[in-house]
Amino acid sequence: MLISTKPMAAVNDILSTQNLAVGYRNGKQENCVLCDLQLTLRQGELVCLLGSNGIGKSTLLRTLSGVQRPLSGTVMLNGRDLADYTKRQLSQLISIVYTDRTLAGALTVRELVSLGRHPYTGFFGRLDSEDEQVVADAMITMGIAHKAGCHVATLSDGERQKAMIARALAQETPIILLDEPTAFLDVASRIETMKCLHRLAVEKNKAILLSSHDVSQSLALANRLWLLRSDRKMVQGVTEDLVLGGQLDRLFDGRQVQFDSMVGDFVALADVRQSVALDCADELLRHWIVNALAREGYVVATDAAIKITATSSTVIVVDNKAVNSISAMIGYLSTMA
Amino acid sequence: MNSNHTSVNSPRRYYIVMWSMAVVMVMLFVACLVFGSVDIPLGDVLGSLTGGEVSRATSRVIVLETRLPMACTAMLAGAALSIAGLLMQTTFDNPLAGPSILGISTGSSLGVAIVMLALGGSIGGVLGSSLSALIGALLGAGVIMLVLLAFSSIVKNSVMLLIIGIMVSHLASSAISLLNFFSTQEGVHSYVIWGLGNFSGVTLERLPIFAILVIASVLLSMMLVKPLNALLLGARYAENLGVNIRGTRNRLLVLSGILTAVVTAFCGPIGFIGLIVPHIARLSLRSSNHIVLLPATALAGAVVALLCTLISVVPSASGIIPINAITPIIGVPIIIYIIVNRKRIAYFN
Structure with missing residues (x-):
């Protein structure tokens, strides 16, 4: 019925x-x-x-x-x-x-x-x-x-x-x-x-x-x-x-x-320079790290050369180098380029 | 409901404004009968009006034949021009529109000039009150109205339309100058005197026809308060509220044209009253709701015109000052005040 x-x-x-x-x-x-x-x-x-x-x-x-x-x-x-x-x-x-x-x-x-x-x-x-x-x-x-x-x-x-x-x-x-x-x-x-x-x-x-x-x-x-x-x-x-x-x-x-179907809104077309691999369990943290990376011209890919591991917003490791903020992470990434 | 008491334009404000204006109007009306080239005691004025005793026989003649028609003409002309101004301001969606700015007055003047100068009609007599002058003024105003109407469908921007009105008015002025140039000296002289504007040209015999024309047009404009209020939202909203925009706009322009032309024919082109009085009414009522604004504008127009008349007769020795020498003195400060304070005045926002 x-x-x-x-x-x-x-x-x-x-x-x-x-x-x-x-x-x-x-x-x-x-x-x-x-x-x-x-x-x-x-x-x-x-x-x-x-x-x-x-x-x-x-x-x-x-x-x-x-x-x-x-x-x-x-x-x-x-x-x-x-x-x-x-x-x-x-x-x-x-x-x-x-x-x-x-x-x-x-x-x-x-x-x-x-x-x-x-x-x-x-x-x-x-x-x-x-x-x-x-x-x-x-x-x-x-x-x-x-x-x-x-x-x-x-x-x-x-x-x-x-x-x-x-x-x-x-x-x-x-x-x-x-x-x-x-x-x-x-x-x-x-x-x-x-x-x-x-x-x-x-x-x-x-x-x-x-x-x-x-x-x-x-x-x-x-x-x-x-x-x-x-x-x-x-x-x-x-x-x-x-x-x-x-x-x-x-x-x-x-x-x-x-x-961006996830966000449900339009975003600027990414201006990709390099790809990075991101390992982060926290969804909120992951979202904002991706946001920062996209702005700086990085796209997240699983098999990229640069590897980022984040456990909290103050504990982030970029290729074995530990940084204590997202701002520091961006700074370090730019020195690698 | 409690919120009625906090309303910024409560009915109470309307009654206070209307009653105080009515009292001022009566006082000015009486003053216009008392003062002049000879001051007539109040007792004689009342005696003349009621047909009672007067100390001098000439007083009765002066009051009834000269001052009473002049005061009545002033009230009617003031109300008519002010209503015309209000109708134009709402129609053109522009608070700075008015009969003289849009060139309607000049159009009427051109019509009168053609009658007086080119056709040689009624020169030297009581100029403004002749029928041919009235017809000339109506035709002149009508032509300018048609021009504005035609442009209003092409030029949507009301400031641009205002400028077109000013330009058309200049064209009419240049035609008047040409007529003056090719006219006789007496013709020019009487036309110039007429052009200075005065409320004393309407005799007691002509007053009824003037009164009927003005009162009928004012009553007709009262019939349009509902579409006028809808037009406050702009033509697009008004249309959505079921208002026939084209028909309403035509009716409003024809009415304001008739009001302006009638006054111009009888009293000459009177400046500023039509432009400033709607502002005086809106500022004192703190409302642009035409149900209250229209009657208040008519009343305020009568008050302002009576005030101008009173000022015009003050230097009794040298006769009556032209009305158009007085209206800018009252009008210009008000316009400048409004323009300077427009951000704080509700009806501009």
């Missing part, structure tokens, strides 16, 4: 594309940025769109949100062509978070988040008690309720981004698209924001798609990845399948980086 633990809604393709081509029309000329895309976005999942600068991530997001028309093919939203929806209908189905600076500094956080209720409010945008409740809930979810009465201008970059996401939440759309939501944030805010988005997808059954340059956080928290390879082909799938299938390696083809 097959027991499914996932709710049915989680496998509902809310947004999908058929033979989608995105790009720009310039008179009669069509400049196709990305062609022949077959994509699906489901409720209850966080999808990260990864790709190098200028490959067309923003163009794709704009097309999926209905701001820009596709060159060809269709975007289907709930089984209906995106082009058939009115602006007002779309505003209740898709919300967007950009990284643009706004002139909203003199609005309070509450007023900013309240703008998300626009598709539902009347002529003058007044909120009823239900709207007020949605706004309050959105601020609590994003953890900025304590800033409700503060000017947006007084917020830190991380808080501001949370407020903008809360605004999107107040819009109560099943789909949220975010264009590099963590671009200007410090590591702590980046992780917090990503965790929060992941929680939203799971707990509120939202379909969340974000473009990002933060590979390690995306690998950690995305249910699925959309990889835009350097040959402008799109690969989508569950994160781990793509990592183990070697798909990440194709992301920056021809650039001086390589994907």
